[in-house]
Amino acid sequence: MRIGELCGLHLVDLHLRENAACGECRAPHLHVCHRPGNPNRAEAKSKRPWRVEHGIVTGGLIKRVSPAMVHTYFEYVTTEHPRGAGHGMLLVQLHGAATGQPWAPVGARRMLGQAGRRARLGLVKPPCLPALVHVRGFDAADGNLLIARDAGGWTSAAMVDEVYGHVDVHDPVFHAALRTVWGETK
Numbered sequence: 001m002r003i004g005e006l007c008g009l010h011l012v013d014l015h016l017r018e019n020a021a022c023g024e025c026r027a028p029h030l031h032v033c034h035r036p037g038n039p040n041r042a043e044a045k046s047k048r049p050w051r052v053e054h055g056i057v058t059g060g061l062i063k064r065v066s067p068a069m070v071h072t073y074f075e076y077v078t079t080e081h082p083r084g085a086g087h088g089m090l091l092v093q094l095h096g097a098a099t100g101q102p103w104a105p106v107g108a109r110r111m112l113g114q115a116g117r118r119a120r121l122g123l124v125k126p127p128c129l130p131a132l133v134h135v136r137g138f139d140a141a142d143g144n145l146l147i148a149r150d151a152g153g154w155t156s157a158a159m160v161d162e163v164y165g166h167v168d169v170h171d172p173v174f175h176a177a178l179r180t181v182w183g184e185t186k
């Protein structure tokens with residue numbers, strides 16, 4: 001995910017169960033929703049229409065989530081996420097004066113930079129990450145643009161969306177691409 005997408009997530013955007021109430025994707029997923037008014041100024045690039053009805057988010061850019069991401073989410077929400085935070089956002093500041101406030105993209109970028117230096121990867125900038133994931137997903141997708149897009153959120157292939165719709169989610173190549181994007185296969 002892009003940093004703006006990640007920091008812009010609200011708890012209601014996460015549909016981490018099979019057959020979530022939105023009815024738009026049977027597997028665990030999340031909805032990337034463009035919200036210009038986020039208190040941490042995180043803003044998703046994708047402006048696909050979305051809405052909330054009876055507390056259920058539909059639309060936006062739907063991205064599937066891996067079992068590891070679901071696991072990390074539950075660990076984070078049960079241990080570190082502040083209960084009853086009025087802003088309803090997923091990622092919050094865990095230290096300092098702004099503890100409990102939504103985590104700003106600038107903080108996420110700084111942390112990523114520090115992690116990159118510690119791992120001796122040189123200068124790591126957020127756009128590298130989606131690119132890396134997309135390339136890996138694209139390889140695993142066997143050159144299938146649709147699979148690459150749905151597995152890795154490869155938005156440059158968005159134009160194929162209107163022409164071909166979505167991949168067959170039972171396609172084994174799609175599952176292989178997902179596992180690669182999620183780092184479950186090498």
Ligand SMILES: [Zn+2]
Pocket residue numbers: 015020022023024025029030031057058
């Ligand atoms: Zn959903």
